[in-house]
Amino acid sequence: MSRTFTPRVSLIAMLALGLAGFGAARAGTLQVSVTDKDGKPAQDVVVLVDPSVKSAPKASTTPVLIAQQDLKFAPFLTVVPVGSTIRFINKDNYDHHIRSTPSGPLGSMPSVKNFELRLDAANEAPASNDEYKTAAPKGKKSGTSWQEVKVDQAGPIGLGCHLHSSMRGQVYVSGTPFFAKTDANGQATIEGVPDGAADVSIWHPDQIAEQSPIHVTVTPAPLKAVGQLNFTPPRKRRG
């Protein structure tokens, strides 16, 4: 049986062209570079990309881990999409009492999720943390060294420990599927951003005033965007 090839060729050609164009129109890689007010690379800056074509963030299928180790939250900053589950694991040999706190240096940004988790020491000891033979047993053991929290609203969540006041961490729940945090060089890379106009917002845990958004136009070619914080974060001891 013979088919006339020409209409199929044109159809195939159209489809091929369309597919090629379709694929190229989706992909855009955005490399964001953030410095502080003094021009130094800014680490642990939350980068959120809001394209004109909105899409819902996809929650991760596995819990995102935040460990408590050596009196620190590891990592210090965690950015997760809305709907994710965060698992807090205590890896220290002593109890931690994790709780959500407001964010910002003035504590003015309320947490989008409130929780308090008592997490036992990683190496379970049946008695209380410190051996004091003449003392009455004190402190409550929760019986677990990890617990999970589901975050269903976008925004910041400060992290603290009721027992160890120097422990500070930060969670940012993203309402957009396109997010990242800057590394030690102030760099963040976000892939798969739809072509077209987009707003890039940056947010630092120590900021007081909102940062100005960066307006970009995403294209198939990799795009670099540069942002600058409106303040210089203090060289904070994170332990």
Added chain:
Amino acid sequence: MPSRLRHAALTALAAALPLSLAAPVHAQEAPKLAWGNGKLLLTGGVSSVDGAAGGGLTPWAVTASYATENQVGATAHLTRVKTQDYAMTAYGAAVGIGDRFEFSIARQDFDTGATGTALGLPGLHLKQDILGAKLRVAGDAILDSDSLMPQIAIGLEHKTAHAGDLEPTLTALGASTSGTDVYLSATKLFLAQGLLLNGTLRATKANQNGLLGFSGTGHTGYSVQPEISIAWLARKNVAIGAEYRGKPDNLNPSLLGAGLKEDDWSDVFVAWAPSKNLSLTLAYVDLGRIVPAVATRRQTGTYLSAQVAF
């Protein structure tokens, strides 16, 4: 940017504006020197008779004032010594920087009393100006209570003697009118026992600490003298102790035979610091023989010193 965040941020900004003082931040810029008195009580020593911080007669490895790391402090002192045949007034000031450097300046005014008259120079005062510098090179005298390591410092004292009408005599004796002492000190407070020990080795050419010039005919080189202090903290603000200071004997023999023989110095003392601003030291001193050609007995008597610290 979520509108809730924008609202919260704007609220924060509005709240921040009336606050001229930012919330305390944990971080510090690069540490700058600031006037301070961070040392624990009595751990800056007292002012020695040459101006350096230490005991009354000998410099220690501690630095002057209560300034600790990143701090600057200063002291000023006035000292009066009276023995049977002589008296001396000494005064000066010192600056301590970062518990690392010390600079001091002192003047001694020695009244020769009847000895001056006997030498044909009634009313003779032997004076001396001393510029001191000290560098702490290692160790912590106070807090390293789990180690034998002392605090160690090196220092120098540049002395210029003003012997007045006695100068021609000193020249004839082969003595010069200026010299520099160089010393090495090791100091440790044995905290559990409340006992402080200091050992100093001083390379010097000084005659009677420099009041009778430096070197002498036949004794032109440096000699190394040992100096030892021991102090017991009876209370937080009271120390009781003793010192011993070896001295060269460069003007013996001399044109005056053994008439200018000199001895080692020693004392027993009590130091009281009612606050970090003031300390008083009272001592019984033995300055040995001073110009025994005229004043034959060993010179013993009282030493009283007041030091103010800023």
Added chain:
Amino acid sequence: MTISFRRIAAIAFATLAFSAGAIAQAQPTTRPADDSLYQQFGAQPGLIKLIDDFMVRLLADPRTQPFFKDVNQAHVKEELVVQLCEVAGGPCKRKGPDMQKVHAGFDIDRASFNALVEVLQQAMDAQGIPFSAQNRMLAQLAPMHREIVNVK
């Protein structure tokens, strides 16, 4: 330098004194052999009273207040009681984070450390603890400056 009896006596005395000190300190500060120091501090009730008063003074002294105003006071006091009990030869063993980690979140200079020592001395004075016992306790705690002071 004249070799005289006086000089020999002085040097011998000093050498003996240094040796005595050295022998006393022949080993690094470890757990005391008995609990005499712990008893001198009033055992557990005494230490609790001391640390309660100590915390009040830490919050009142402007040099130490910034470090303690935000801490969980009950937790810190508990840790201090156990720490002092342990180093004084008492029946305790502190199992919390080590000193360096606990203090790594703060900027602590030598002057601040000394200020805390002074406040502790005031608290011990107020509790009537003999000066010699105070010094024995301080001798156990002082080497911690190496882990706690983190700003030059």
